[in-house]
Amino acid sequence: MKTEFITSLTQKAAELISAIPTGREPTANPVDVQTYEAMESHTQILEGIAKGEKAIQEGRVVNHDEAKTRLARWLA
Numbered sequence: 821m822k823t824e825f826i827t828s829l830t831q832k833a834a835e836l837i838s839a840i841p842t843g844r845e846p847t848a849n850p851v852d853v854q855t856y857e858a859m860e861s862h863t864q865i866l867e868g869i870a871k872g873e874k875a876i877q878e879g880r881v882v883n884h885d886e887a888k889t890r891l892a893r894w895l896a
Contacts (some may be wrong), residue, residue: 823856868894 828836837848851859875881882890 822840840848
């Protein structure tokens with residue numbers, strides 16, 4: 821994902837938007853910094869859950885105390 825400052829966007833909006841690959845999703849979706857950071861945080865959490873589910877399927881599990889320790893490090 822490419823991040824641009826709003827000043828760049830206002831100065832060369834057409835150039836920036838035309839450089840975004842098109843597909844089934846919108847080509848550009850400007851969001852404020854707080855929304856972007858929240859989206860990134862949610863994405864990281866979902867990726868962590870997916871990794872955990874895969875680990876369970878592969879039999880890579882730990883006891884409760886070790887899980888708490890690892891989760892505390894991951895959330896720090």
